[in-house]
């Protein structure tokens with residue numbers, strides 16, 4: 001938690017003012033029993049109504065002032081805690097954006113979401129409590145003991161005995177419950193995982209009638225958190241009865257020994273009431289201390305989870321950048337030299353010794369069965385992942401030399417899964433190029449075969465797309481993601497199995513439009529359908545992470561068995577030779 005302490009530096013004023021006013025409130029609280037004692041010992045004893053009213057008024061004033069001071073403290077605590085939470089969330093989000101795919105894969109989306117929400121909330125709460133209670137509660141305990149000593153040193157020895165006993169009870173309960181708070185956060189991650197999977201896959205769950213199964217899964221995850229909380233609850237349940245038992249015995253002792261001292265004329269009756277008040281304040285303050293320990297324990301578990309993200313560094317850094325005049329026209333646009341790749345934690349290579357050259361303006365098809373490594377190969381080009389062995393060159397320069405912005409700007413990527421964001425159609429399309437003109441957008445939409453459906457919408461390009469594009473069909477989403485990639489007129493256009501939701505005629509029209517209109521770009525079409533890639537200038541056939549063949553459709557049909565089998569299983573003999 002110490003590592004996150006620097007976030008408090010923006011709120012120095014609140015951190016000083018808040019506890020200061022809380023301290024003033026606590027001082028007033030310590031004075032109240034004395035006023036009460038004097039009302040009894042002077043006002044009531046001598047039947048002095050004026051004195052009782054005067055001192056009663058003083059008590060109301062002390063209470064009112066205490067309330068004002070508490071509000072000032074609360075105000076400052078809210079500003080500081082909300083502020084720290086906001087800055088921390090922003091920094092965490094910024095840091096997550098800087099990470100590369102291997103770390104994101106490893107930590108997992110759900111855990112990231114829990115950390116940026118739930119864990120930051122725990123820190124926020126701890127900051128608020130730090131300002132409001134960290135000074136006040138111990139001050140009240142120590143202050144009450146001192147005030148009692150001032151009243152009667154001998155009788156106050158009861159306090160000296162009681163405070164350590166209560167502290168031992170607190171320590172026992174806390175030290176046993178602290179480990180559970182750490183486990184609890186990881187269980188919350190699991191709830192988040194199940195919830196997310198359920199919400200994202202709700203259609204599939206209903207289609208397979210798996211609601212009952214999923215409810216059970218959720219209940220199990222939820223039960224794990226409940227079990228932990230109940231275990232902590234059982235431990236904490238000891239706290240109040242044990243503390244109050246000790247305190248009640250102390251009150252009996254105060255009254256027992258105090259009454260003797262009243263008989264001896266050493267103490268007045270009102271002072272005994274003040275003693276009882278102080279011991280009650282001690283008990284309440286100690287319970288607050290216990291809650292503080294719980295809050296800080298939770299916060300420290302959360303801080304560790306947040307720091308884990310901050311300490312995670314990208315597994316590879318961007319390059320220093322390439323000056324554009326250093327590009328040579330004669331180099332291949334894309335060149336892979338003996339590239340192998342394995343995902344973190346995987347013992348097997350997903351790609352093995354891949355080498356090929358692609359030249360500017362070429363259309364390349366990549367085909368292979370599921371899991372053959374097509375998407376993995378594509379992900380290495382814009383450096384989403386780093387080749388485990390070998391090198392990837394774009395425009396004759398190693399991808400490691402480019403800045404991330406430079407390399408990503410070269411690509412227009414249409415991912416396998418169409419992802420759109422909440423906003424209008426035109427806002428989504430401008431992701432491809434922020435300052436795209438309306439003509440550029442309309443051209444891209446036309447090429448992506450999306451013009452008919454966009455123009456059929458009453459609000460055309462201003463039509464709102466809901467979160468994740470859920471108000472569009474699969475094919476409509478795919479066409480918009482294709483248009484988005486085309487808007488920027490990219491150097492290299494990658495279509496990663498991105499026409500799977502298009503009907504045959506639309507797919508054919510799309511390929512034709514790209515071939516005739518996108519002549520400057522290098523186009524890579526990844527597909528499992530031979531029809532989509534057979535007219536490419538060159539086709540790369542992948543099989544279990546190896547290159548099974550490279551060549552034109554005709555060459556591969558003659559020389560590559562894997563390709564021939566794919567074609568024969570998908571195409572009629574007329575289509576094979578067309």
Ligand SMILES: Nc1ncnc2c1ncn2[C@@H]1O[C@H](COP(=O)(O)OP(=O)(O)OP(=O)(O)O)[C@@H](O)[C@H]1O
Nearest residue numbers: 105343346350368369370371372373374375376377
């Ligand atoms: N994030 C990941 N972590 C670990 N292994 C992965 C990951 N992504 C893919 N793989 C593995 O890498 C191999 C290649 O997967 P890839 O997604 O590249 O195949 P693909 O040819 O694109 O398949 P498909 O056509 O089904 O999309 C597979 O064995 C897969 O299990």
